Amino acid sequence: MKATNIYDQRHQWIVFGRDPEKPDGIIDTNQYLIRVDDRALLLDPGGIEIFSSMLSAVLHHVSVDQITDLFASHQDPDIISSLGLWDQALPNGRLHAPWIWEGFIRHFGLNNIQYEPIPDEGGEIHLGSVKLNMVPAHYLHSSGNFHVYDPAAKILMSGDVGAALEPPGADMFVDDFDEHINKMKMFHQRWMPSNRAKNDWVNRVRDLDIEILAPQHGRLFKGENVGRFLDWFEALEVGTAIA
Amino acid sequence: MITKEAAFVSSTSVAAELYVVGGVARAMSISVKNAKAIANRAGVKARGFSPITDFIDEMSIETMKLVNLINKDSIELSRIAINELRIRDAVEKFQKVTETASDAKYISSLDESVNKLKQNQHEEHVKLYSYARKLKNLMDEISKKMSVASVIVCNSRIEAVNAEEYRSNLESIANDIESACATIRDRVNSSEQRLDSAIQQWKGNSQDESD
Numbered sequence: 001m002k003a004t005n006i007y008d009q010r011h012q013w014i015v016f017g018r019d020p021e022k023p024d025g026i027i028d029t030n031q032y033l034i035r036v037d038d039r040a041l042l043l044d045p046g047g048i049e050i051f052s053s054m055l056s057a058v059l060h061h062v063s064v065d066q067i068t069d070l071f072a073s074h075q076d077p078d079i080i081s082s083l084g085l086w087d088q089a090l091p092n093g094r095l096h097a098p099w100i101w102e103g104f105i106r107h108f109g110l111n112n113i114q115y116e117p118i119p120d121e122g123g124e125i126h127l128g129s130v131k132l133n134m135v136p137a138h139y140l141h142s143s144g145n146f147h148v149y150d151p152a153a154k155i156l157m158s159g160d161v162g163a164a165l166e167p168p169g170a171d172m173f174v175d176d177f178d179e180h181i182n183k184m185k186m187f188h189q190r191w192m193p194s195n196r197a198k199n200d201w202v203n204r205v206r207d208l209d210i211e212i213l214a215p216q217h218g219r220l221f222k223g224e225n226v227g228r229f230l231d232w233f234e235a236l237e238v239g240t241a242i243a
Numbered sequence: 244m245i246t247k248e249a250a251f252v253s254s255t256s257v258a259a260e261l262y263v264v265g266g267v268a269r270a271m272s273i274s275v276k277n278a279k280a281i282a283n284r285a286g287v288k289a290r291g292f293s294p295i296t297d298f299i300d301e302m303s304i305e306t307m308k309l310v311n312l313i314n315k316d317s318i319e320l321s322r323i324a325i326n327e328l329r330i331r332d333a334v335e336k337f338q339k340v341t342e343t344a345s346d347a348k349y350i351s352s353l354d355e356s357v358n359k360l361k362q363n364q365h366e367e368h369v370k371l372y373s374y375a376r377k378l379k380n381l382m383d384e385i386s387k388k389m390s391v392a393s394v395i396v397c398n399s400r401i402e403a404v405n406a407e408e409y410r411s412n413l414e415s416i417a418n419d420i421e422s423a424c425a426t427i428r429d430r431v432n433s434s435e436q437r438l439d440s441a442i443q444q445w446k447g448n449s450q451d452e453s454d
Contacts, residue, residue, distance in 0.1 A: 052336045055353075056344035063352030089335045089356045109329065 001050070001057040004172050006212060006220065007153040011036040011130050014061060018169055019053045026050075028168065029078050030216050034126040034150065034156055035062055035215070041069040042086075043148055043157050044079045051082040055089065062151050069125060070113065071134075072097040073159035074142035075104050084109025092161055096102035096125055096134065098144030118146055122187065137161065139197035148237050161201070163187050164218030174219045177228045183218065185236070190237040202234045224225070250448075253441035257378065258317035260434045264385070264427050265310040271423040272303040278399075285409040291402040292413060295395055299420060302388050304437040306427065309388075313381050320374040327367040327378040331448060334360050368449055370436065375442050382431050382438075389424045389431070396421045 001021075007013035017030040031054055032043035032208055040062040046054050053192035058067070067090050072080040075098070083105065086093065091112045097105055099117035106115070111160040118134050125132040125148070133149040141160050174180045213221040213229060221229050248256070275296050282292040337357050344350050396417050403413035 052339040052343065053342045055336075056347065059340070059344050059347035059349045059353065061349075063349035064356060065352055066349075084329065085333050085336055088330075089353065091356070091359075123432055210271070 002170070002172075002238065003057050003060065006052075006172075006214070007150075007155060008155070011026055011128075011153070012061075013150070013153055013155055013214075015172065015220070016057050017172075019050055020168070021050055021053050027217060028076055028166070030214065030218075030220075032214060033058060033061060034127060034130070034206070035066075036130045036134070038066055039128050040067045041071060041125065041127050042067060043071045044073055044159070045070055045082055045086060047078045048085065050184070051085045052058070054082070055085075055147070057171065065092075069128065070091060070095045071103065071125070071146075071148060072101075073147065073157075074098060074145045075101040076142065080105060081108050083113070087111055087113050093232060096123075098142075098146060100144035101142075103186045122146060123179050135208075137192040137209040139192075139199055140201055141191040149208055149210075151209070154209050155214055156208060156210045156235060157214045157216075158211070159216050160191060161188075162213050162215035162221060162231070163191075164215070170219060172220060174221050174225050177221075177225050177232075180219065181232065187217075188236055189240040191236050195238055198236075199234060202230055206230060225227075248437065248440060249328075250441040250444035251328050253437040253444075254317065254324045254375075255321040255436050258297055258431050259312055259436045260437070261310055261313050261317065261397060264430045265307055265314070266378075267423050267426050267430075268303045268306040268310060271420055272300055272307070274416050274419045274423070275300040275303060278420075281409055281412050281416070282406075285406050285413075289406040289413065290400065291397065292399060292406065295402060296400045298395055302392055306385055306388055309381055309385050311430055315379060315402060316374055316378050316381070320371065320378060323367055323370050323374060324445075327364065327445070327448075330360060330364045330367060334364060352372075367446060371445055372442070375438055375445075376441075378438060380434065382435050385431050386428060389428045389432060392419065392424045396424065441450075 001016050001019040004015050005012060006015055012035045014033045015030050016033065016185055017028060018021055022028060026047065026049055029046050029050065031046045034041045070086060071093060087109055093113040094116050095113050096116045096118055099119060102115055102117050120136065122134045122136045125134065130152060135147045137145040137147045137159060145159060164180060165187055166183050190222050210226050211223065213226045264383040279293065280298040282296060337353060337360060340353060341350060399417045400414065403410050403417060406413050
C-alpha cells in the first residue's frame with residue numbers, strides 16, 4: 001500500500017491508499033494516520049479486506065502500542081469493518097465515532113477498544129500536544145457523520161465529501177480540477193442526500209483555514225483547489241435519485 | 244457423510260437438527276399417552292401394555308430433557324466455533340503482516356498481540372473439544388434410549404395381539420412410536436456425522452497451527 005506524507009512538521013499526516021493488493025470489486029480508500037510524538041491516530045482505518053496491507057504499511061511508521069486512537073467518520077464497512085481486527089491488535093485503543101452508530105459499529109467486533117461516542121455537535125481529540133476538531137457533517141452522506149480538522153496542519157479530513165471514483169493507481173492530488181469534476185460529480189449527487197446539509201457544511205467549512213482537503217476516496221485537494229471544490233459543491237444539486 | 248460444510252455451520256446445524264428431535268419426542272409422548280388410554284379401556288385384554296407405555300413415556304420425557312441440554316450446548320458450541328473462526332482469520336491476517344512487512348521498523352511491536360491471539364485460539368480449541376465431547380455423549384445417550392425403545396415396541400406388538408378389538412389401534416400406535424424412534428435415530432446419526440466433520444476440521448486447523 002502506498003504511503004504519502006502530506007504534512008511533516010512537529011507532527012505528521014500520512015495517507016495510505018492505492019493498494020495494489022486490494023481485491024477487485026471493492027472501492028479504493030484513503031486511510032490517514034496522524035502521528036504526534038509517541039502517539040498516533042488512524043482516521044477511517046478501512047475495511048476488513050485491506051487490513052493486512054494497511055497494518056503492514058502502518059508498521060513502517062508507528063508501533064501498535066503507539067496507535068492509541070481510531071476515528072470512524074461514520075458506520076460504513078469501507079470505513080471501519082476492520083474494527084474487529086484492530087480490536088485484536090490494539091488492546092488499549094479508543095475509537096471515536098458518532099454516538100448514533102455505536103450499537104451498529106459494535107457489530108464489527110469490539111471487546112478491547114473503548115468506544116468514545118461523538119456527540120452531534122462534535123468535539124475535540126487531544127493527541128498529545130495537538131488538538132483536533134471533530135466537525136459535524138451529518139447527512140454527508142451518513143445521518144451521523146464527522147470530519148476531522150487539524151488547525152495546525154490546516155488539513156480537513158472530509159470523509160466522503162470530495163470523494164471521486166478513479167481507476168487504480170491514480171495520483172494522490174488533484175492537478176486539473178475541471179477534469180476531476182467528472183470523477184466526482186455522480187458520487188456526490190447520488191451519495192449525498194441533502195442540499196440543506198451540504199450548504200450548511202459548506203458555510204461552516206468556509207470559516208476554516210484549509211490547505212488540504214483530504215477525502216476518503218480518490219485524490220486530495222490542495223491550495224486553490226480547496227476553494228474551487230467548495231464552490232463547485234455548493235452549486236451542485238444533490239440527492240438526485242428521487243425521480 | 245457431510246464433509247464440505249464449514250465447521251461452524253456444522254456445529255450450528257446440530258442445534259437445528261436436534262430441535263426437530265425434541266418435537267418428535269413430544270409427539271412420541273402424546274402417542275404413548277393415547278396408547279395408555281386405549282390400554283386402560285381394554286382392561287385385562289391389554290394388561291401387558293400399560294407398563295410398556297409407562298416405560299416409553301418416561302423415555303420420551305428423558306429424551307426431551309436431553310434434547311434441551313443438547314440445544315443449549317450446541318448453541319454454545321456454535322458460538323465458540325464462530326469465535327474460533329474469527330480468531331483464526333485474525334491470526335492469518337496478522338501472520339500475513341509479519342511476512343509482508345518483515346522489514347518494517349515496528350514489526351516486532353505486533354508480537355505481543357499475535358501471541359495473545361494464538362493463546363486465545365488455543366483456549367477456544369480446548370473449549371470446542373470439551374463441548375463437542377459433551378454433545379457426543381448426550382447424543383449417544385439418546386441413541387441408546389432409541390435402541391431400547393425399538394425393542395420395547397416389538398414387545399408391545401406381541402401384547403397388542405392379545406388386545407382383540409383394540410389390537411389395530413394399539414398396533415397403529417406402536418407403528419407411530421417405531422417411526423418416531425427411527426426419525427430420532429436418523430437425526431441423531433446425522434448430527435453426529437456433522438459434529439464429527441466439524442471435529443475433523445478443527446483438528447486439521449490445530450494441526451496447521453502447530454506446523
